[in-house]
Amino acid sequence: MTLLRVEGLVVRHGLLTAVREVDLAVAPGEVVALVGANGAGKSTLLHAVAGSLPAAQGRVLLGGEDVTTMPAHQRVRAGISLVPEGRRLFPSLSVLENLLVGVPGGSRAAGPATSGLPRGGWDVDRVLDAFPVLARLRDRPAGLLSGGEQQATAIGRALVADPALLLLDEVSLGLSPAAVDVVYASLEAVLAGGVAVVLVEQDIERALRTATRIVCLLEGRVTRDVARRDADRAEITRAYFGTGTEVPS
Amino acid sequence: MRLLDAVVQGCLLGGQYALFAAGLSLMFGVLKVVNLAHGDLGILAAFAAIGLAAGAGLPLALAVGVVLVGMLGIGAALHAGLLARTTGALPQISMIATFGLSVVIGNALQEVFSADPRALDLGWFGTAGVSLGGISVGLLPAAVLAVAVLALTGLHLALTRTAFGRRVRATADDPGTAALVGVDARRTYLVVTALAVGLAGLAGVAYAASSLVTPLAGPSRLIFAFEAVVIGGLGSLWGTLLGAMVLGVAQSVGSVVDPSSGVLVGHLVFLMVLATRPAGLLARARVRA
Numbered sequence: 039m040t041l042l043r044v045e046g047l048v049v050r051h052g053l054l055t056a057v058r059e060v061d062l063a064v065a066p067g068e069v070v071a072l073v074g075a076n077g078a079g080k081s082t083l084l085h086a087v088a089g090s091l092p093a094a095q096g097r098v099l100l101g102g103e104d105v106t107t108m109p110a111h112q113r114v115r116a117g118i119s120l121v122p123e124g125r126r127l128f129p130s131l132s133v134l135e136n137l138l139v140g141v142p143g144g145s146r147a148a149g150p151a152t153s154g155l156p157r158g159g160w161d162v163d164r165v166l167d168a169f170p171v172l173a174r175l176r177d178r179p180a181g182l183l184s185g186g187e188q189q190a191t192a193i194g195r196a197l198v199a200d201p202a203l204l205l206l207d208e209v210s211l212g213l214s215p216a217a218v219d220v221v222y223a224s225l226e227a228v229l230a231g232g233v234a235v236v237l238v239e240q241d242i243e244r245a246l247r248t249a250t251r252i253v254c255l256l257e258g259r260v261t262r263d264v265a266r267r268d269a270d271r272a273e274i275t276r277a278y279f280g281t282g283t284e285v286p287s
Numbered sequence: 288m289r290l291l292d293a294v295v296q297g298c299l300l301g302g303q304y305a306l307f308a309a310g311l312s313l314m315f316g317v318l319k320v321v322n323l324a325h326g327d328l329g330i331l332a333a334f335a336a337i338g339l340a341a342g343a344g345l346p347l348a349l350a351v352g353v354v355l356v357g358m359l360g361i362g363a364a365l366h367a368g369l370l371a372r373t374t375g376a377l378p379q380i381s382m383i384a385t386f387g388l389s390v391v392i393g394n395a396l397q398e399v400f401s402a403d404p405r406a407l408d409l410g411w412f413g414t415a416g417v418s419l420g421g422i423s424v425g426l427l428p429a430a431v432l433a434v435a436v437l438a439l440t441g442l443h444l445a446l447t448r449t450a451f452g453r454r455v456r457a458t459a460d461d462p463g464t465a466a467l468v469g470v471d472a473r474r475t476y477l478v479v480t481a482l483a484v485g486l487a488g489l490a491g492v493a494y495a496a497s498s499l500v501t502p503l504a505g506p507s508r509l510i511f512a513f514e515a516v517v518i519g520g521l522g523s524l525w526g527t528l529l530g531a532m533v534l535g536v537a538q539s540v541g542s543v544v545d546p547s548s549g550v551l552v553g554h555l556v557f558l559m560v561l562a563t564r565p566a567g568l569l570a571r572a573r574v575r576a
Contacts, residue, residue, distance in 0.1 A: 088467060090466060109471075111471045114469030115469060119467075126467075128460040128461060128465075130456055130459075131457060131460070135453050138450065138453055139453050139457045195468055
């Protein structure tokens with residue numbers, strides 16, 4: 039079964055074509071790392087999958103259902119949650135309120151929409167258990183958090199919708215190395231929970247350690263799509279920088 | 288004693304302004320839209336209530352109820368038909384659009400109802416009052432102040448305590464990210480606009496019950512509401528209530544000093560606040576809404 043299937047996707051920012059005819063398939067429980075230089079189209083691809091950027095051509099299918107024209111807020115119900123780059127918390131809401139906004143139906147008791155997709159069974163209580171720092175800071179305004187605390191809140195806010203597919207955009211950007219370790223340590227619980235993840239990560243070492251599959255993007259196109267066990271660091275680096283896309287023998 | 292009386296009357300007057308300002312403040316806080324037709328929408332509700340009660344002979348409570356429900360619908364239509372098309376554009380675009388709406392409503396009312404001043408007749412309640420230690424307090428102005436405080440308190444509780452309120456505040460903070468966590472920003476905006484226009488209707492009916500209204504009275508109501516919002520601090524509901532009180536008291540006390548310059552004193556106080564505390568009186572202890 040394929041959870042997410044992207045077919046011939048083209049996304050434009052005005053005149054600039056950021057994603058060019060990308061095909062991508064993600065199976066349930068898979069952890070896919072998107073690797074590529076700045077401007078390769080990684081974030082754009084995530085936003086098009088989440089529905090916050092329109093597809094110029096091509097299709098996005100979730101669990102076999104075409105969601106290409108579905109607005110972003112409905113895709114959350116359908117099972118796709120995005121943790122945006124820069125966290126983008128609601129600064130005037132407390133940590134707990136940020137989480138509750140992400141709950142379908144808006145209240146703590148409401149369960150997620152069921153669409154038959156495999157999900158991780160996340161809710162507010164489980165998020166507070168998995169991220170103890172959030173339980174401690176629950177009543178603090180999100181505008182007053184440190185970067186690592188903000189990132190934990192942003193991941194929690196995406197998880198409470200109980201997604202089948204979690205998209206993580208640059209979760210380590212702008213954080214101290216210690217905070218990155220904490221964020222990835224708490225992500226372990228998410229990865230173990232059966233949610234499929236597509237993550238964008240600048241740190242290739244980190245991507246290779248976390249993901250089960252590596253997809254390299256260069257100038258909007260997929261140049262490599264390999265399982266981690268077949269991934270060779272030097273090869274990924276070359277694909278990242280676009281130096282010699284043909285593998286030297 | 289005259290001064291104390293003026294302060295009390297000013298607070299009662301402030302209740303009127305607060306009611307007009309509540310919807311304006313809500314809409315600016317959430318949609319970042321200054322609805323220049325806000326006053327005219329209130330006057331529209333006032334004339335609709337007068338028409339239904341005095342013209343069509345409906346019982347007063349029923350007429351007011353019908354008008355308020357109608358105003359919610361007009362608010363929803365205002366968003367769907369006009370403001371939804373201007374969101375994302377420059378803020379000036381929605382200001383120009385609502386300014387146009389203001390002109391249209393005022394002139395349409397004048398066409399239908401003529402320029403004669405009218406009032407909503409509440410019978411004995413409209414003129415009844417009690418004397419509190421030598422200061423006479425009108426029942427109607429007191430009721431209007433109570434309704435204003437209730438409306439603002441209700442709004443505050445709805446925004447801070449309910450799931451709907453969380454979605455509204457999240458959308459006000461960042462509509463794009465709100466969509467990414469499952470909030471339908473467009474629907475949130477539509478409900479908020481409906482509420483704001485409903486409040487404008489309530490304010491307009493209260494105004495018509497308290498004094499004579501003319502079809503072109505909207506812009507002057509808008510000015511006082513706008514001053515109340517700015518004095519209190521943009522986007523802060525408690526600030527709006529405080530701002531309305533400050534404006535009402537300034538006008539009332541000003542009239543005691545010189546009967547013809549009460550409104551002028553109100554404007555001067557507004558300018559003083561703008562010059563010394565441009566973010567408003569409650570800018571720091573701000574209740575985001």
